[in-house]
Amino acid sequence: MEKILSKNFFNPEARKIEVYLRDGGYEAARKALSEMTPESVIQEVTESSLRGLGGAGFPTGRKWGFIPKDSPKPKYLIINSDESEPGTFKDRHILEWDPHTLVEGVIIASYAIGAHQVYVYTRGEYYHYANILQEAVKEAYAKGLLGKNIFGSGFDLELIIHLGAGAYICGEETALLESLEGKRGWPRLKPPFPAISGFLGCPTVVNNTETIAYVPSIIRNGGEWFAALGTPRNGGMRLYSVSGHVKRPGVYELPLGTPLREIIYQHAGGMRSDRKLRAVIPGGSSSPVLTAAEIDVKMDFDSLAAVGSMLGSAGVIVMDEGTCLLKALTILSKFYQHESCGQCTPCREGTGWMTRILNRSLTGDGVQGDLENLLRIAGNIIGNTICPLGDAAVLPVQSFIKKFREEFESHLQHGKCLAVA
Amino acid sequence: MSLEVLSEKMLSEISEILARYPQQRAALLPILNACQREYGFISQRTEEAVAELLGIPVIEIRETISFYSLLRRKPAGKYHLQFCTNISCSLLGAEESVASACRQLGIHEGDTTQDNRFTITTVECLGACDMSPSLQVNDDYHANMTSDKVLELIDKLKDER
């Protein structure tokens, strides 16, 4: 299978603009700006079945179509490079190894929605990677690919890199907008959606880094070509981040719909020390866990939803038979407690309660009824919060207890884990 | 006037930052990031100067700072060891290297050595689970940390002046 985004990974030459141009780089942007209307760009992306790769999987062409054409306000494109979902590290690879593909995607997407200003919101920890992108942006300006009158089309575009300062919640698009406005990252109530009222109240599209990086290939080869690489309604390829107990952790670019088993055992080299697989989180820390018996699932948005999980950010976290699953869940719960912005009571208090109960069970101080209590608290959070972080905190708790109840009960009964050798 | 705490160089960097945003307030995080990079932390006087510059109350600046884990109102050591202890790193034994580092430097997690050379903190996922257990020292990533590797690294940093 031919690679699209990952073909340049680990080749430091490829991030230079001369090399990128020699390989046909920026031809898709030229084509879009000089031969296509914004509407036909959106049409092509819609046909590609490209879906948001930040986690929610919303169809990208449709999202762009929501931007009102007649608004007198400036329109903004915001690239989400906050990448903080545990288990996810693909956007970092794009920033590090293929920054020009992202810049080219930005040009095309901005043209499609009529934005003349773009901010790339990068997590603060990615300081060096943001500098690599900055270098690419500088090269693009020097060649007239950013700035005024790009390709003589009359289209102007400014690209600004904006570093965050450490907060998972700022990956959520409305928290990101608040943060970009210089405030705390407190998610906003929706509606209004960003397409109507986003950055500074203006029409805004927020897209993930990887989503935008696939756009040049779609314009170059056509939406139909991209769609055919994946499964129906789940177009193309994506970057799967694989970590945990596998022989070869890393980023693997594969078609949507690739079986999870193939990703773990073929691409990531199988289990470390050839131990048995116990559990897999398929789509970043927020997605419900799967058992070893469930790994024949196809890794696309619809197939994972059908088995009660989520493709999310495609961060595959692999756990072997020696893993204490109660400990794994406690770590996740603590993470969500720590990252809750504190705005909604069920999320702020509930994540704290769940973490405390899990912690005491872990250390052998659990009491009868703890599992029921956890599920009760989880039930009080889910659906009752402003943003999806509340649900994200609950889904691991519900799925771990449902699928590994015996192990949890044994841990509670013995005051320790019997799985860990 | 509290602006004099900001150097000429800082003020010119700030005006460059301001030019990138349609509204001044949006420049707050980049300005705070720049100040911290220059001065190591954000002092009360820096807060006041930035507040004056942007025309917003100091309390709002402080509120913003306290929201973001990378911004600090106290100095950190010259080498800030940030160990990821989230899931993928923990699955591969992150806690052991944290414990070794603490033992070696004789401090607890969250603390700074008396000579102000090292700070140890544990952090959430660094977006580097392919390098698990991962460690960030200031801006630099370190991969596949073990107790031995972290002790070696500390020895190397100790020798650097």
Ligand SMILES: Cc1cc2nc3c(=O)[nH]c(=O)nc-3n(C[C@H](O)[C@H](O)[C@H](O)COP(=O)(O)O)c2cc1C
């Ligand atoms: C708690 C939370 C954290 C999120 N973190 C990220 C992130 O780090 N990167 C990202 O692209 N999307 C993240 N998202 C999803 C964004 O809200 C948004 O859906 C996405 O950026 C849209 O881009 P896409 O349609 O291209 O995926 C997060 C969502 C939630 C609820």
Ligand code: SF4
């Ligand atoms: S669900 Fe949690 S993170 Fe989201 S807005 Fe409410 S308190 Fe904040």
Ligand code: FES
């Ligand atoms: S879990 Fe440690 S870097 Fe992601």
